[in-house]
Amino acid sequence: MKSLPLIFLGVFFTLAFSWTGIVLTTHIQMKDLTPATSELVNDKGEPIGGPTYKADGQIFMGENTPGMTAYPQALVGEAQRGKLVYQEMGCLYCHSQQVRREGFGSDFERGWGNRQSVARDYIESERIMLGTMRTGPDLANVGLRYSELWQYQHLYNPQITSPGSTMPPFPFLFEVQPVSETRGPSPDAIELPDDYHPGEGLELIPTQRARDLVAYMMSLQQDYELPEMKFTQ
């Protein structure tokens, strides 16, 4: 092995092989995924269970049922901005966003989802954060599991809702302000238990970033069925 061109070709093709397999082939396999209704219909409008064949023998994957909502849907507004807050805070490093199938791990038993997450769930996202750590719980369905108030309290200081948690607090996403003497307490003020209350005559107000982030948390819901994935699957 003395020849530069030979070594070069070898190292080129080995990496090209895995790039083709892992990146290119899956891209081709998934590029036609579109939002779908839970049931598909054939060209006559009759429900079908899976792919069928047209008269000319072409495989026919089915069409969305008219009148039903197709999922997943893209994030808009506050939730979309909140995702950027999630990204810049590095939430990804402790939280996954994927539910594994029943019987693989304990995702189902912990109530993290009603069904397994599938590739189609992610096609409308600009940034995919499946995650590789569960220092904290999975968040694929966190919007279904807790109220907005819970989210605000938990972000301000996780010890309020989850004593013993190792999640960092995010007090810099909130502002403490004096309660207005003329208008009284702000409708936006977050209710807090006494131990965490900022003090007499003060109230805790979420900043816009906190509102965005909570809107994003509340948008995390895989509460729809897809043609390839029904609940409790």
Added chain:
Amino acid sequence: MSSPSIIQSIAPTGDANLELKVRLGEVDDSMRQPAMLFLISAVLWLLAGTFLAIIAAIKATNPEFLGATEWLTFGRVRTAHLNAMIYGWGNNVIFAVAPWIMGRLSRARIRHTNILLVAGVFWNIAITIGIIGILKGDMIAVEWLEMPAYITPLVAISYALVGVWVIIAFRWRQSEHVYVSQWYLLAAFFWLPWLYIVAQVMLVFEPATGVVQSLTNWWFAHNVLGLWLTPCALAAAYYLIPKVLGRPIHSYYLSVVGFWALALFYNWAGVHHLIGGPVPAWVISAGTVASVMMVIPVIVVAVNHHLTVVGLHKQGWASPTIRFVVFGAINYTVVSLFGSMMALRHVNETTHFTHFTVGHAHHGVYAFFTMIMFGAVYYMMPRLLDREWPNAFLIKAHWWMCAMGIVLMVVALQVGGWLQGMQMNALTEDGTPVYTFLEVVENTKPWLWARSLSGLLLLVGHLAFAVNVFWMVFSPKTQDRVTEPTLLAPTTEQA
């Protein structure tokens, strides 16, 4: 005399009639300035990365620690630590060691090293801006690619300048024989830009749709380890072990097999990070198969390295270089076999999403890669600066602190992570979790405390290393020269 043509000017060939020792001295001379620039940067990044790591480690058990400072929130500090270590410490030390090894093996001195100096300055400016970018909230939420996109051009240019010089040194080689280290370095310097360009295009500038992003992410991130850090460290080990021990490598044939098996299998392995995830099952299966096949190059390299050392352990123990390199080589074997096991679905079900994986990452990047690079620095610096290491005690302190520190870290994270995974998945007979999530978190805390402690040991080791490096660099030249190599134990001869 007419001015040389471009080719003559680039061609780093020396006088073929000169004695080998003189020619190696020429290579050392030519690499002195750029290698020292990269090396000093590497040491500074190592210290910066260690401090960031300790902040992150303390936060993992005490989240209130510095909790009110936005730019030091866990997600950012941890990420700044990773990038400082990989691109600050790892790449700088490779840029110091790799062109030098390539130059020495090719008997080709590196010309126009001003270009390498420019690359070094650019690279470190880029990484500094990148780390600040992460801390201030500009990070890209893609693992191992977090530094913001505005540094991409600077990173790409400076990388290209170093890479081209490595290839030029090989192209104009004077030696008949091509040694295994040269293949690894050539391949690594070609693989990284490809990985980086694809990752930048498909993840940052034109992000791929859906989970193809995640697949590209792990194809990239795992290959930075497998096709960049690993081959560079193996090249150094293959170069240093025979060099220091004065015994040729055990088998040429095994080194060929090891190289091509790594090239073929490693780059498929990354997708094992997505086992159980919403990606096509066949990709996961391919990744699992490749991960298991990695046993072949690992065993081959292990046999080759360890059979070269066998019987010479006493001499090895006395040499700072061999002490570090052999520690790294042993851990390459262990960490890779662990990696293959972790790709099996049943093992992965327990280890995935836990601190076991974090322990595994440190096992690879630190106990294997970093320890070998320490060994390379101990061998390279005396030859570049023509002076010996000032203090043997500091070398011993460095070795013991780092060896004990990393063993403690890997054991703590992997035992703790395994228990974490078992507790996460444990179900009662009626199918409810035995442990609540917060109970699992609570039970990991003692292990995370041990991890923080191991970080302190590593910090002490790194400080000893840094003091020795700067002492050596800045000691006045007129000092009474030590001419004997600094050894850690009397060799058999002296004893």
